[in-house]
Amino acid sequence: MRKRFMQFAAAALAAAALLPQLPAARAARPPDYDTVLVGLAYGSSAMPGANLLNSVGSGYRLGYLDGNRDFISLGYTGETGISVVKTQNVSYGGPLSNGLNGYSDQIASGIVVGCYHLQIPGTWATFEEARTAAANLPGGFPAWIDGAYQVRVGAYPDGGSAQAAQASLALSGTSIVGTSSYGVSVVKTGTNTVLFQFDGGEGRALTVMPGLDGTEKPETWFNKFKYYGGFQFQRVGGGSLTVASVVDLEDYVNCVLSREMSEGWPLEALKAQAVTARTYCATNYGRHRDSKIDICGTTHCQVYSGCGLTGPGTAQAAAGTAGQYIWYGDALAETFFFSCDGGATESSGNVWTNDLPYLVGKADPYEGAVADKTGKYNWTVTFTAQELTSRLNSKGYANAGIVDMYVSETTPTGNVKTLTLVDAAGKRFSFSKERARTFLGLDSIRYTVSGGSQSAPAPSGSYVVAGGGSLSSLSGAYAVGADGTAAPVAGVPYVITAQGTEPLATPSAPAAPPGSAGASGKGVFTITGSGYGHNVGMSQWGAYAMAEAGYSYDQILTFYYTGIDVK
Template identity: 55%
Template sequence: MKHKWLTAFCALALVTASLPAAHADGPVDPLVLVGLAYGGNALDGANLENQVGVGYRFGYLDADRTFFQVGYTTETAVSVVKTQNVWYGSYDGYTSYSDAITSDIFVGCWHVQLPLIPSTFEEAVAAANDVGGFPAWIDGGYQVRVGAYATQEEAQSAASLLGGTTVGTSAYAVSVVKTGTAAVLFQFDGGADRSLTVKPGQDESLKTEIWFKKNRYFGAFQYRRIGGGDLTVSNVIPLEDYINCVVSREMSRSWPLEALKAQAVCARTYYEINLGRHNADGFDICATTHCQAYYGMSETDAHTAQAAAETAGQKAWYNGKPAQTYYFSSSGGGTEDVRNVWGSTSIPYLCGVVDPYEATVSSKISDWNWTKTLTSSELNAIVVPTLQAKGYNCAAIVDVQITETTPTGNVKSISFIDANGKSWPFVKESGVRNLLGLKSMRYTVTAVGETTGGVYYTDGGGTISSMTGAYAINGDGSVGKISGNPYVITGSGTQFLPAPSGGTETGERVFTFSGSGWGHSVGMSQWGAYAMAQQGKTFEEILTFYYPGIEIR
């Protein structure tokens, strides 16, 4: 293994202006903690880089999410690493000491602590600069530390020369280093109750922007080591900035303002109703589609900001409670009752509505029309194991039939017919949509592989050119006229149509699902909102159309 032992650091690039005692910055609107890295994706370390604004303030959030500042730096690019032996890269490649080494930059977890006890951050900085060390904030007080050693023995050797003691940190501590170097700028250990929060900029006079993992973000970042593990990284951002960012990802910023405003209300209400979903992870809501898609502010502009600002604080309500404002891309002509999609209890405002608006902009919607084709063997490879896993003893599937549609024209139930003539229904149709990978629940099914035009062999060795007027002997000895789309069961159990018209070369039937729309069909169609806004409808009219009976306030 290659080791890079650190015995001293260069002087720190820290501002020298006086820092007031720990103080609070009151938020303009409620702060949201959006989880960016957590659980299995938690990090050994994370880089930040100023885009707008200079330097960073270090501190923590109290129970009311008031920020208390305990330090700062003027560096443009910093990295936060857990206080274990860590190797890290200049962007986002981190590995623990025991893992494969992918970088030359090493930050150790053992330090020398000097006997001086500073009363302010400035005193800690001055003393640290004298010995090539760094300031630390440990359990509410300042300390001066030197070095970042891999072993306690190395730290003890240095301590005897410096007149200090050997120290580590708790399992909750983090170090801030200058990105691309091993120079520690600041160390923070607030125990299990206080996690490092880094605010970009030197004060609140400038709306800062910061790079994290190739995306730009407003707000601050919190680094929490849950149970002493890797870093859970959260973006700490005012609610309306968060809404601005979500709108910019869920809709194009070029769309009509009223559509963007409808999306803003949906996003804000969805946040409200899912608040606390990730409490155990140390934040409010995640940045994935598990909650709402959120990739920072790279796609925002004045248009999306206006949509958030002009609807600030407004949510959708039903009977005094926030409404479940589900939304999706396009309905293809009609949304759907939530009961027919997820089988949940009836929710009056999540009923299906016939949508005449999307069709007016269908030429702009890439998935307004779609098809999905499956051969008989492909269909069986998906459906048969699924049915058998449910305990059903089904034979090979030979046909697919839509058995019921909803009042808005979507598929409510579908049946798979097996080779024994047994029908296997799926009533909760969203299961079929997900099972077969269909874009929506609005479709028809056609089967290609009819018998016309083929040559068919009889048991006696003769041939007939058509099934018209043909009869077959059933297993019970009865004779019946052949109708529909006949099939053959071979000794191996496979089924096919000999010499079909329009089928595959092997004689398999081909099932084509032809549909329109994309998404689960519950709530607001985003393309429908676009079309309504183009026709002069307000965001209130859009929302009350897709969620009948709600009020906006």
């Protein structure tokens, strides 16, 4: 668990000081450590108690991570099902909000782990000595409190109960100790039997490393998922438990990969995703410093739900690209990816706010080869005028009844940049960039609208090319016939419409004015599109197709991320 890249850290801090406008959360370097703390429960989801259950391997080592993230072992337990609870009164029951039984702050009848204990005078030199001494006392357990081994007895809900126990157990020389801000107890799940107590103050958090039996790669259940590595339990600000997966970076990459793609995908596609996931981790690293975790396991940073879906392919992809990142110049790239581009990716500035030099939209000649596998290559959705009217009203756009909808702006790769709706009073409502997709809940920004007044806009004075892009002139253009032969376009070309054919008199002939009564005869708008996702960066199905076509992972990455280096 060595610390890495300290020289980069110093350089990045210096750069951050000079460039205060850069968001501090975005790191431009690989993570500081090869052990990553991925938040599984934090902030408002911090837990009073957390259950662990061995899946592969048995037992647990108990300790903490030092400043270099090396695990310092303080003790162990051979129990296979343990729970870590904060040192306040908690009780076992359920099901809790996660559907499982566990420990909560709701003190009902039943099994209460109280926060009052009897403390035996003195300290012990080792865990074994404390454990042996504790074993001679009913309800005794070893504890590590601020650097010293102690022996404590019982888990009583109040001082009176502790006093009564003190008398009945004839432990008159003991003191009664109560709750603490940073302490945690390890108990046998479903009981109030304390196995170990830990209080390292604010600076040290209990870390549990599964596997006492020499298992090479233990797997452990936590909250419905299995995880590699260990778990850290930190009472941030003296509150409930912030639970972090303590996982080797490459195991983390393997786990993320197994859910972002699937075991069984072509190896080069998996490797491309592995580098992307590793880089994405690095660029999100540090967003949750307040919670004392590196990144979270949700879409906010990157989805991480343990190792249950990993396999030989995902493991090989992670290991085969270990330590590799996507760089643009001397900084890590922001490696956005999505499911399926439907024919062309899009520049980041046409979807979000900023253009980035490596997130440039381009036609995708590969993805179509696996169109039948994607399930999202072609899609159609219809909206009635009434549905659109209601949707605008429900989102706060008061309108006089929608009568028209059309694509009012497209990008050079043929994706939609602005979708415009018009009401009966002629008022226009335009939704641009990402909202051209999300406002109507569409699968992508690659679509056309029929039923409205303008179904295929193009840059003024140009011709739209099927499949994406446009031409300013037909000079030198070829048309592909039904038999696959190409011939130069000559004379006055005809276009095919729903009613038949008609001469193409002028490029992009102005359509009926938006809002005109005849814009939508039936009041039904059909959106025909392709692709799934935001279209910025790497298409995962495109990576699949490129891998099947024989491209390597770095060729896949350099296709979808313009001008980057993989190293």
